[in-house]
Amino acid sequence: xxxxxxxxxxxxxxxxxxxxxxxxxxxxxxxxxxxxxxxxxxxxxxxxxxxxxxxxxxxxxxxxxxxxxxxxxxxxxxxxxxxxxxxxxxxxxxxxxxxxxxxxxxxxxxxxxxxxxxxxxxxxxxxxxxxxxxxxxxxxxxxxxxxxxxxxxxxxxxxxxxxxxxxxxxxxxxxxxxxxxxxxxx
Numbered sequence: 721x722x723x724x725x726x727x728x729x730x731x732x733x734x735x736x737x738x739x740x741x742x743x744x745x746x747x748x749x750x751x752x753x754x755x756x757x758x759x760x761x762x763x764x765x766x767x768x769x770x771x772x773x774x775x776x777x778x779x780x781x782x783x784x785x786x787x788x789x790x791x792x793x794x795x796x797x798x799x800x801x802x803x804x805x806x807x808x809x810x811x812x813x814x815x816x817x818x819x820x821x822x823x824x825x826x827x828x829x830x831x832x833x834x835x836x837x838x839x840x841x842x843x844x845x846x847x848x849x850x851x852x853x854x855x856x857x858x859x860x861x862x863x864x865x866x867x868x869x870x871x872x873x874x875x876x877x878x879x880x881x882x883x884x885x886x887x888x889x890x891x892x893x894x895x896x897x898x899x900x901x902x903x904x905x906x
Contacts (some may be wrong), residue, residue, distance in 0.1 A: 799874065806853035
């Protein structure tokens with residue numbers, strides 16, 4: 721359970737995130753409306769869940785007392801966004817990345833060179849942190865909530881199905897979300 725002190729600390733951190741260790745490849749100034757903020761939710765969602773509203777490009781980390789931290793996110797392009805209920809099955813810092821076979825087939829010019837994987841780091845498309853989404857019986861879905869080396873792409877439908885945040889925002893969310901947390905992609 722998150723207490724008031726944690727809520728306040730989280731709010732301050734959400735407003736101030738952005739460290740040289742999570743720097744991006746190119747300069748970009750985040751619009752004020754994209755910055756994380758504490759919001760009041762309708763509908764009584766339990767604390768400790770992630771909910772993604774693709775129409776609003778919004779990811780919500782639910783808090784006690786009907787509150788949530790709202791992050792602006794990017795989502796999957798048309799036909800690639802997969803709604804459903806998942807759990808965080810793994811968490812990784814500066815994760816390596818390998819495109820799926822479907823990605824390579826869709827766009828070999830962009831992905832074929834990485835078919836054996838790309839090591840983690842600032843140029844990696846998964847960015848600074850990743851939450852791996854799992855479902856029962858299937859395990860890893862290959863869907864992620866992750867950072868990005870291209871923060872200007874948040875608030876758009878641009879990914880191959882994953883949900884992306886800026887590196888600073890995923891680092892902030894990553895600290896709070898435990899393995900096993902419920903994730904709902906609406």
